[in-house]
Amino acid sequence: MAERWVGTVRRECTDRLLIYGEGHLRRVLQAYERHYNPHRPHRSRDRRPPQPLHVPAPPTDLDQIRLQRRQVLDGLINQYQRAA
Template sequence: MRVLKSPPQAPKANTHSERLNGTPRRELLDRTLILNERHLRRTLTRYLEHYIGHRPHRALSQLCPSQAEAGPPRPIDLAEHRVHRTAVLGGLINEYQIAS
């Protein structure tokens, strides 16, 4: 890990770094007791996998970054399917998929 200083006279640079640091802090670290560095790394790695692969983003029209390039998925009638919930990080976050 290395420290990056924000450039002088760039007011938007600070907002981006605050967002980058604040989202995992609010969604994960404020609700988790971290035991040691290994636990922190494992927890942040799993959160990053969730953030990129499953979490919807408003800037991407409620798509996750892994879906953004492929476009929105086709609509599914949930009355005809069962939904499977997967607990992530001990139930702190849940991911939902159509059960096969």
């Protein structure tokens, strides 16, 4: 399981960034971990995150939904949620 996480964090995060030192690496990994657990969907969980922040509403007409984008890791990753 740890090997899978290391591979995922390398492919999605650290392989796309220039890391400037140990402190920078720690901050990047902490930000990615905050994205990985509550937001990122996982195949083994039917495309649901392991620690969802809220229970998603049932699917509706996607043409009528307004989304809000939040950038993580200076735009490397985008998170989307329904706009209020």
